[in-house]
Amino acid sequence: MGSQHYLARKIAYAFGTLLFVLTFNFFLFRVLPGDPVGILARSERLTAADVAALRAQYGLDQPIPRQYVTYLQNTVQGRFGESLRSGAQVSTLIGGRVWPTVLLVGLGTILSTIVGVAVGIRGAWTRGSRFDRNTLYGALVFYAMPEGWLGMLLLILFAGTLHWFPAGGYASADSVGFHRILDIANHLVLPCLTLTLGYVGSYSIIMRSSLLEVMNEDFVLTARAKGASDQVVRRHHAVPNAILPTATLIFLSFGYVLGGAIIIETVFSWPGIGLLTYDAIRQLDYPVIQAVFLLSSATVILANLLTDITYGYLDPRVRAS
Amino acid sequence: MRRWIGTTLATTVLAMLAITPGAHAQSASQVADVVLRVGEVSDLITANPFAVSAGSDWTVVTAQYDMLLKFNDTDLSPAPSLATGCTPSSDHMTWTCTLRKGLKWSDGAPLTSADVAFSYRFVIDHKIPQYRSYFTSNPVFETPNDTTLIWKADAPTFALDMPPWVYIVPEHVWSKYNGDDLKTIKAVPNVPSVVSGPFQLTSWKRGQGWTMERNPNFWGSAPTVDRIEFSLYTNQEAMVQALKNGEIDVADGLTPGLFKTVEKTPNIVGQQVVSDWWLNLAFNFGGQGPNADPLPALHDLTVRTAIEMAIDKQAIVDKVYQGTADAGDTIIRKASTYWHLDIPAAEEIPYDPAGANKLLDQAGYVDTNGDGVREDPKTGDELRLRIPASQDTTGAVDAGQLIVGFLKDVGIAVDLQPVTDAKMNDFWAAGNFDAYIWYWSGDPDPNYQLFVFTSDQCGAWEDGCWKDPAFDAMYAKQSTTMDRQARLSIVQQAQQEAYDQIPSVVLAYPSWLQAYRSDRFTGWTPAPGADGYLLSTYNYDSLLSVHPVVGAAPSSSPSLPPVVWVALSILVVILAIGALRRRRTSDDEA
Numbered sequence: 001m002g003s004q005h006y007l008a009r010k011i012a013y014a015f016g017t018l019l020f021v022l023t024f025n026f027f028l029f030r031v032l033p034g035d036p037v038g039i040l041a042r043s044e045r046l047t048a049a050d051v052a053a054l055r056a057q058y059g060l061d062q063p064i065p066r067q068y069v070t071y072l073q074n075t076v077q078g079r080f081g082e083s084l085r086s087g088a089q090v091s092t093l094i095g096g097r098v099w100p101t102v103l104l105v106g107l108g109t110i111l112s113t114i115v116g117v118a119v120g121i122r123g124a125w126t127r128g129s130r131f132d133r134n135t136l137y138g139a140l141v142f143y144a145m146p147e148g149w150l151g152m153l154l155l156i157l158f159a160g161t162l163h164w165f166p167a168g169g170y171a172s173a174d175s176v177g178f179h180r181i182l183d184i185a186n187h188l189v190l191p192c193l194t195l196t197l198g199y200v201g202s203y204s205i206i207m208r209s210s211l212l213e214v215m216n217e218d219f220v221l222t223a224r225a226k227g228a229s230d231q232v233v234r235r236h237h238a239v240p241n242a243i244l245p246t247a248t249l250i251f252l253s254f255g256y257v258l259g260g261a262i263i264i265e266t267v268f269s270w271p272g273i274g275l276l277t278y279d280a281i282r283q284l285d286y287p288v289i290q291a292v293f294l295l296s297s298a299t300v301i302l303a304n305l306l307t308d309i310t311y312g313y314l315d316p317r318v319r320a321s
Numbered sequence: 322m323r324r325w326i327g328t329t330l331a332t333t334v335l336a337m338l339a340i341t342p343g344a345h346a347q348s349a350s351q352v353a354d355v356v357l358r359v360g361e362v363s364d365l366i367t368a369n370p371f372a373v374s375a376g377s378d379w380t381v382v383t384a385q386y387d388m389l390l391k392f393n394d395t396d397l398s399p400a401p402s403l404a405t406g407c408t409p410s411s412d413h414m415t416w417t418c419t420l421r422k423g424l425k426w427s428d429g430a431p432l433t434s435a436d437v438a439f440s441y442r443f444v445i446d447h448k449i450p451q452y453r454s455y456f457t458s459n460p461v462f463e464t465p466n467d468t469t470l471i472w473k474a475d476a477p478t479f480a481l482d483m484p485p486w487v488y489i490v491p492e493h494v495w496s497k498y499n500g501d502d503l504k505t506i507k508a509v510p511n512v513p514s515v516v517s518g519p520f521q522l523t524s525w526k527r528g529q530g531w532t533m534e535r536n537p538n539f540w541g542s543a544p545t546v547d548r549i550e551f552s553l554y555t556n557q558e559a560m561v562q563a564l565k566n567g568e569i570d571v572a573d574g575l576t577p578g579l580f581k582t583v584e585k586t587p588n589i590v591g592q593q594v595v596s597d598w599w600l601n602l603a604f605n606f607g608g609q610g611p612n613a614d615p616l617p618a619l620h621d622l623t624v625r626t627a628i629e630m631a632i633d634k635q636a637i638v639d640k641v642y643q644g645t646a647d648a649g650d651t652i653i654r655k656a657s658t659y660w661h662l663d664i665p666a667a668e669e670i671p672y673d674p675a676g677a678n679k680l681l682d683q684a685g686y687v688d689t690n691g692d693g694v695r696e697d698p699k700t701g702d703e704l705r706l707r708i709p710a711s712q713d714t715t716g717a718v719d720a721g722q723l724i725v726g727f728l729k730d731v732g733i734a735v736d737l738q739p740v741t742d743a744k745m746n747d748f749w750a751a752g753n754f755d756a757y758i759w760y761w762s763g764d765p766d767p768n769y770q771l772f773v774f775t776s777d778q779c780g781a782w783e784d785g786c787w788k789d790p791a792f793d794a795m796y797a798k799q800s801t802t803m804d805r806q807a808r809l810s811i812v813q814q815a816q817q818e819a820y821d822q823i824p825s826v827v828l829a830y831p832s833w834l835q836a837y838r839s840d841r842f843t844g845w846t847p848a849p850g851a852d853g854y855l856l857s858t859y860n861y862d863s864l865l866s867v868h869p870v871v872g873a874a875p876s877s878s879p880s881l882p883p884v885v886w887v888a889l890s891i892l893v894v895i896l897a898i899g900a901l902r903r904r905r906t907s908d909d910e911a
Contacts, residue, residue, distance in 0.1 A: 021892075028341070032743070033744065035746055035747075038743070038746040038750075046450045047450070047781060048780075048781060050448070050450055050503070053502075054503060054504060057502055057503070057504040058504065065910065069558065070513045081505075082508055084365060086366045086367055087367065087372065087504070087507045087508030087509075087510075088508070088510065088527070093527065096526065096527055097527075097528060100528075102676040110427060113429075119522075152558065155556075155558070155559055155562065156558075156562070159559070159562050159563075159566065159879070160565065160566070160871065162565055162882065163879040164879060164885070165879065165880070166563070166566075166568055166878045166879060167554075167558070167560070167562040167568060168552075168554050168555075168556060168563065169529065169552050169554070169560040170526075170529050171529070171551070172550075172877075172878050173530055173531075173532050173550040173552065174356070174532075174550065183878070186878065186880055186881075186896075187878075189881075190680070202420070202424070223856040239648040266555045267555075267556050267559070267726075268556070268559065269552075269553055269555045269556055269559060270556045270839075271526070271527070271528030271529045272528075272555070275528060275555060276528065279364075282713070282741070284743050290813070310677060
């Protein structure tokens with residue numbers, strides 16, 4: 001009963017947050033200065049009458065509350081409208097960007113998680129060793145380094161100087177079939193490496209510090225007193241109790257996957273959601289902005305929900321409280 | 322265990338080795354194709370000729386569609402295209418155009434004068450904003466046969482002599498959209514397209530790039546290039562690396578700094594394209610609405626002249642555009658070489674801060690309170706200008722920052738405000754600014770550009786609400802002058818009037834910057850002139866003439882050397898096995 005109540009409460013909170021985000025998104029972008037149709041006037045030579053007609057066709061001449069109701073109705077029905085800039089369906093625009101973003105940010109998050117957690121565990125367990133010192137400094141350096149700058153360094157070194165990888169993009173236009181998969185992998189290496197190096201520091205530092213705290217706990221001493229080997233103490237006693245903060249970070253990071261990585265996507269011309277968001281904000285493309293913010297907010301809310309549920313599973317005290 | 326390790330190693334190594342050819346990624350059937358690879362900095366927004374707005378849109382649409390008459394390669398004057406020529410009646414109210422025989426669309430359907438009439442009517446009926454300025458004299462179109470189009474207007478017109486920058490589309494494709502609103506027309510994706518030009522868009526992935534393939538039914542001489550692949554680069558440094566690496570053959574849209582660097586690279590040639598836009602500091606004369614409150618002193622030509630004299634345009638060219646621009650003078654862009662008036666150096670308003678100070682002193686604009694800013698003797702107000710500068714216009718904010726210093730030297734204060742174009746629209750509508758920094762571009766023909774500066778355009782296109790009856794009269798006179806040479810004279814008088822009256826200071830004519838691999842392709846036909854665009858901006862002639870250098874290796878994506886892939890693969894496998902073994906040992910002990 002306690003578990004069900006806990007779950008129901010968390011899901012209700014998640015829906016409440018989603019509704020707030022829906023509302024906030026709508027009003028936030030309408031506070032931005034400028035008229036989304038008027039911005040097209042110069043490049044497309046629209047007269048004031050044209051702008052007025054287009055505003056009416058897009059429903060932007062309606063009072064804000066009316067626009068809000070229409071927006072809610074359309075969103076519930078999964079209709080995100082058309083881009084003001086290109087006329088393309090917003091769902092099509094986003095659909096084309098989801099997979100590249102998931103591939104890059106998802107893979108980068110997985111790799112940085114695996115490497116970061118492993119390095120953090122080993123660093124804590126061999127505290128003060130050369131490995132610990134080197135990885136700690138390395139983690140701090142990469143964590144502090146602006147990812148755009150790191151990306152440019154890798155690009156100039158591996159693409160510009162060594163000619164090992166393409167300078168950007170998702171795939172060669174003429175690649176097909178299995179070659180296309182390999183071609184995408186070839187294009188993926190540098191942005192993914194940048195993202196992994198940029199994220200790995202946070203995981204390793206948090207994992208290391210939480211494990212260091214746990215290593216001084218009584219139950220670790222008890223395990224050693226029972227004669228368990230170093231590896232058993234680490235794997236079965238220390239790490240499971242130290243993983244909670246890192247697990248939080250991991251879940252939250254996966255929540256941000258669909259938000260894209262704007263800077264890395266820009267440096268490597270990777271056609272993800274981050275770039276789409278950036279362009280849409282610059283062009284005041286309301287339908288696109290609202291949809292991508294809703295999507296990324298929804299995934300963060302979902303990731304939070306999963307974190308809460310997992311917390312309850314990992315630590316019954318959380319569920320009981 | 323050993324067998325498992327061996328199998329894993331072999332599989333991994335083979336898989337990794339396979340990546341190497343994958344990077345080049347060409348199917349057997351495409352090996353013989355001549356492929357031109359182009360790096361672009363702006364995405365294709367639409368392939369719909371009735372919705373084009375950004376640079377890449379024009380490149381794509383111009384390569385696909387013909388105009389009735391095209392812009393020539395030298396000065397963008399009219400030249401034969403679908404029509405071999407158009408002849409006016411003596412009163413210039415009727416033009417008769419003769420089309421080539423045997424024209425076809427890419428789907429095999431015949432292209433006739435009916436398609437031309439349909440395209441023009443489509444623009445008029447749907448009020449397509451980009452093109453309607455060519456149809457101001459209420460024309461009707463007659464098509465007595467497949468190769469004759471008669472354009473009948475209710476007033477004398479030189480529209481065919483501009484020529485109309487309107488793409489001819491197939492009636493059998495676009496007639497289904499007749500009667501739809503502009504929003505619906507703009508939303509037509511037009512992929513796959515039915516075209517008459519040398520290339521057609523065959524694939525397009527937003528955010529990545531697009532591919533154009535040769536149109537087998539093209540009426541002109543077939544291009545040597547079979548396919549053009551456009552790749553989008555959101556990082557210009559990366560595009561330059563790609564050009565140096567040989568991933569692309571042309572880089573379209575470089576920053577001045579990268580252009581200066583890349584043009585020094587062997588086998589790479591920079592193309593500084595003659596400017597088709599200009600950066601301006603436009604003054605506000607007021608009248609937009611109740612909130613318009615520009616500085617009254619700006620109505621004084623002495624003040625405007627002093628401001629122009631205080632601005633070092635060459636410094637803007639050198640510092641903001643790193644020399645890839647020309648100092649500005651008149652309001653018709655340099656790319657319109659036939660129409661542009663180049664003010665002789667001796668007659669230009671000189672850069673002369675001391676002279677500007679003297680002018681202002683003599684006119685009574687002196688600093689009465691010693692704060693370094695002059696006051697208007699009539700109102701007592703400080704000469705302090707609120708100047709929004711467009712963040713979306715290349716160089717506008719940087720130029721603005723220089724102008725702050727230039728004007729400070731002559732006792733004029735500036736509150737510079739970098740804004741997005743969206744916010745700039747709000748300023749224009751309200752009129753609550755003293756000047757703004759933005760750009761104008763215009764058509765090859767000067768009619769539209771002159772039109773936007775006429776008095777009637779206050780509240781529409783003339784954002785500063787400059788009103789000059791003499792200029793209005795010149796605009797009106799040129800619009801009814803049918804003789805091209807006589808019209809040129811009036812157009813140049815209008816430019817001189819705007820230069821003398823200074824509704825805006827034309828700061829610079831910045832160039833569009835391109836670069837190409839001269840060891841890969843040659844035979845470009847830029848337009849307009851030798852320093853024109855390499856790609857299909859005004860016409861597609863360059864795409865017809867460009868061809869590979871004999872013996873040149875095709876462009877391709879680089880890839881990791883096989884030996885590195887093998888070494889990495891072995892390392893990964895060894896690490897994985899080591900981790901598994903440690904885990905097993907740990908589990909056994911537990």
